[in-house]
Amino acid sequence: MGNIAIRTVNLGKLFYLNQKKRGKLRETLEEKIRLSLKHLFTALSPDAKKNEKKHLFVNKHIWALKNVSFEVKHGEAVGILGHNGAGKSVLLKILSQVTKPTEGYAEIHGRVGAMLEVGTGFHPELTGRENIYLSGAILGMTRREIKTKFDEIVEFSEIGDLLDMPIKYYSSGMQGRLAFAVAVHLEPEILLIDEVLAIEDISFKQKCLSKLKEIVREGRTVLFVSHNMDSLKTLCNRAILLERGKIVFDGDIKKAISKYLSGNPDAKL
Amino acid sequence: MVNELNTPEQRYMYRIRNLPLTLIHPPKGLVPLELGKLWRYRDLLYLFVWRDIKVRYKQTFVGTAWALLQPLIACLVLTLFFGKLARISSGEVPYPIFAYTALVPWTYFVNALTHSSNSLIFNSTIITRVYFPRLIIPISAVATGLLDFAIALLILFGLMVFYGIIPTLAVLTLPFFMLMSLATALGFGLWLAVLNVEYRDIKFILPFLTQIWLFATPVAYPSNLVPEKWRIVYGLNPMAGVVDGFRWAILGTNPPHMPLLIASITVVTILLIGGLFFFRYKEDTFADVV
Numbered sequence: 001m002g003n004i005a006i007r008t009v010n011l012g013k014l015f016y017l018n019q020k021k022r023g024k025l026r027e028t029l030e031e032k033i034r035l036s037l038k039h040l041f042t043a044l045s046p047d048a049k050k051n052e053k054k055h056l057f058v059n060k061h062i063w064a065l066k067n068v069s070f071e072v073k074h075g076e077a078v079g080i081l082g083h084n085g086a087g088k089s090v091l092l093k094i095l096s097q098v099t100k101p102t103e104g105y106a107e108i109h110g111r112v113g114a115m116l117e118v119g120t121g122f123h124p125e126l127t128g129r130e131n132i133y134l135s136g137a138i139l140g141m142t143r144r145e146i147k148t149k150f151d152e153i154v155e156f157s158e159i160g161d162l163l164d165m166p167i168k169y170y171s172s173g174m175q176g177r178l179a180f181a182v183a184v185h186l187e188p189e190i191l192l193i194d195e196v197l198a199i200e201d202i203s204f205k206q207k208c209l210s211k212l213k214e215i216v217r218e219g220r221t222v223l224f225v226s227h228n229m230d231s232l233k234t235l236c237n238r239a240i241l242l243e244r245g246k247i248v249f250d251g252d253i254k255k256a257i258s259k260y261l262s263g264n265p266d267a268k269l
Numbered sequence: 270m271v272n273e274l275n276t277p278e279q280r281y282m283y284r285i286r287n288l289p290l291t292l293i294h295p296p297k298g299l300v301p302l303e304l305g306k307l308w309r310y311r312d313l314l315y316l317f318v319w320r321d322i323k324v325r326y327k328q329t330f331v332g333t334a335w336a337l338l339q340p341l342i343a344c345l346v347l348t349l350f351f352g353k354l355a356r357i358s359s360g361e362v363p364y365p366i367f368a369y370t371a372l373v374p375w376t377y378f379v380n381a382l383t384h385s386s387n388s389l390i391f392n393s394t395i396i397t398r399v400y401f402p403r404l405i406i407p408i409s410a411v412a413t414g415l416l417d418f419a420i421a422l423l424i425l426f427g428l429m430v431f432y433g434i435i436p437t438l439a440v441l442t443l444p445f446f447m448l449m450s451l452a453t454a455l456g457f458g459l460w461l462a463v464l465n466v467e468y469r470d471i472k473f474i475l476p477f478l479t480q481i482w483l484f485a486t487p488v489a490y491p492s493n494l495v496p497e498k499w500r501i502v503y504g505l506n507p508m509a510g511v512v513d514g515f516r517w518a519i520l521g522t523n524p525p526h527m528p529l530l531i532a533s534i535t536v537v538t539i540l541l542i543g544g545l546f547f548f549r550y551k552e553d554t555f556a557d558v559v
Contacts, residue, residue, distance in 0.1 A: 015557070093556070097293060097400035100553040106293040116398040123320055125327045130320075137316045138399050189288060 003074050003109065005190055005221040006095065010104035011068040013090050013245075016061050064090045065245045068104070074189070077222040079232040079253060081260045082242035088225045091242070092116060092192045095223070110189030110221070113140055117194065119179035124168035128159055128178055131167055135182050149185045156211070157181035158204070173201055180204075184211045190221045209234060229257050296553040302545055306402050313401055317409035321384075322416055336417035337424055339380075340372040347372075351489040360491060362520050366428050370519045371488040371512045373425055374450040377418040378508055379479045381451070385410035385458025386475055389466050393559040403552045404545070407462050411455045418447070425519065437521035446514040452537050453507045459544030463551045466559050487512050492526065504532030507540075 065087045072078050080088045093099045095106060096114035121138035122131050132153055136146040146153075154163060157178045159170070167175055193212070212235055216222055226232050232239065232253065239256035241249035249259050307314070326332040344365060351357045352364030359367035388410040389396065389403070396403065429436070465471040483489075486508045495503045503509050504526075510533025513525040 093397075094293060097291070098396075098398060099556040100296045101293065102295055105295075108291040108293065110288040112291070114399065120398045121395050123324060125324050126320065130323070134316050134320055137313045138395060138401070140399075140401070143312045143316075 005074045006072040008106040009069050011101050012103040013065040014102040063245050075219045077216045077236040079236040079239035080225045086242040087245040112190045113186035113188035114192040115183040128163045153181045192223045194225045300549050314405045318412045321413040336420040340376045340421050344369040347489045357490045366432050370516050373421045374515050375488050378454050381411040381414040381454035386461035389462045397556045439518045443518040450511045456540035456544050459548045500526050501528040501532050504529030507533040507537045
């Protein structure tokens with residue numbers, strides 16, 4: 001080990017705020033027609049055309065990430081800190097290939113498993129048993145892998161007799177437990193975890209934390225986004241602090257936390 | 270080797286020796302289809318199909334019987350209005366089975382097209398949170414309908430016995446025409462699913478579109494009502510080729526008009542291949558736009 005697990009170089013992600021692309025077909029067509037007419041009239045002077053195009057992008061976008069470069073070695077557990085909208089989730093989404101960066105690139109050595117939101121892919125009409133298979137497959141496990149871990153998952157989730165009931169009859173706490181149980185039984189080399197410890201049940205939260213610690217001890221690489229400083233401190237010894245899409249600090253977890261808290265006195269200690 | 274991989278640590282050490290490398294970079298135009306990747310995700314494809322089949326008839330009164338009722342009721346209506354009232358000629362076969370034969374691929378097509386067109390939106394929470402080849406979603410949507418298709422086909426065989434229709438050798442071409450109706454649904458479905466992500470207008474256009482489409486397809490009437498010189502144009506609607514082929518395969522009546530069939534096959538091929546590339550080209554933006 002000691003080899004690079006993740007390397008990002010100048011990662012950037014641009015979001016458009018004008019919602020043009022989300023709009024209705026008619027508006028887009030109108031916009032296209034209007035623009036092409038404009039281009040037609042300015043076609044004689046190529047400079048004017050360039051300026052027109054440039055103008056379109058000004059003031060209508062936001063860089064959710066900009067110039068983000070870092071390296072994570074195999075076996076490291078790195079916390080990602082930042083206020084809402086700092087770009088933490090976007091970073092994890094890029095690394096898990098859910099969305100593409102606008103610029104820069106990232107290298108990932110190994111399989112990536114992402115817990116971006118607990119319970120992704122659960123279907124309310126299906127039973128707990130069925131949902132374990134479904135969400136396991138969505139998170140990247142094969143049916144065979146799920147089968148071998150099935151009992152472990154059920155035991156971890158503590159749902160007991162409810163296993164063959166549709167999960168729409170579960171309490172939200174129970175659904176969360178089942179979802180987390182599936183997610184922690186993923187076995188990729190690199191785990192991306194986003195705020196999954198927003199679980200209310202204290203004893204189950206402890207159980208999850210110790211399971212995550214075990215994962216780190218096994219030598220797997222973990223990127224961990226959380227607003228809970230205690231969980232971060234127990235799991236990671238390094239943290240990256242993001243502010244408005246840029247890295248402002250990368251290093252010791254305690255320093256990162258104090259730097260983060262100095263900018264946000266309300267955060268839980 | 271198997272004994273070595275008992276604990277998570279051992280499995281982990283085994284895997285770290287040959288780690289795959291993934292490169293993540295900005296989208297860059299036309300990308301390869303990577304159909305091989307779909308094979309690696311076949312378990313997920315299977316589970317999506319299984320989920321949709323399980324869920325589809327949950328909390329319905331007659332359940333799977335909907336698969337029978339849809340084409341049967343449509344057949345009844347067509348027989349009444351086109352067979353009896355308008356007296357459309359169905360050749361030497363009785364009108365009900367003439368219509369039902371066409372309704373089997375047609376009902377499948379409409380359902381598969383509708384499901385695949387809406388599939389990306391229905392699965393938007395998964396798309397914005399987990400990575401997997403997105404093609405799995407519309408493909409599983411058209412595959413799900415195959416169960417209904419099979420059920421409707423069984424009824425068709427029952428009707429054939431009832432009407433005493435003995436299939437000819439043409440029945441061997443049936444799998445081809447089944448595949449062609451799947452390809453047509455997927456071909457159009459890919460385009461509409463991608464457009465639906467950005468423009469929800471598709472949702473409103475769809476029911477309207479399939480209604481008009483029914484009239485442009487020889488379901489209620491035979492395709493030889495269309496003047497011969499126009500049939501190649503008529504065949505640009507791939508479902509015309511599918512329905513004609515289906516009828517020939519099952520009923521053994523007149524074989525499909527060749528120029529019509531070739532036009533249909535060409536359109537399906539172009540649509541499907543174009544749709545696959547279009548889908549892959551747009552795939553990277555789904556999570557941001559949907």
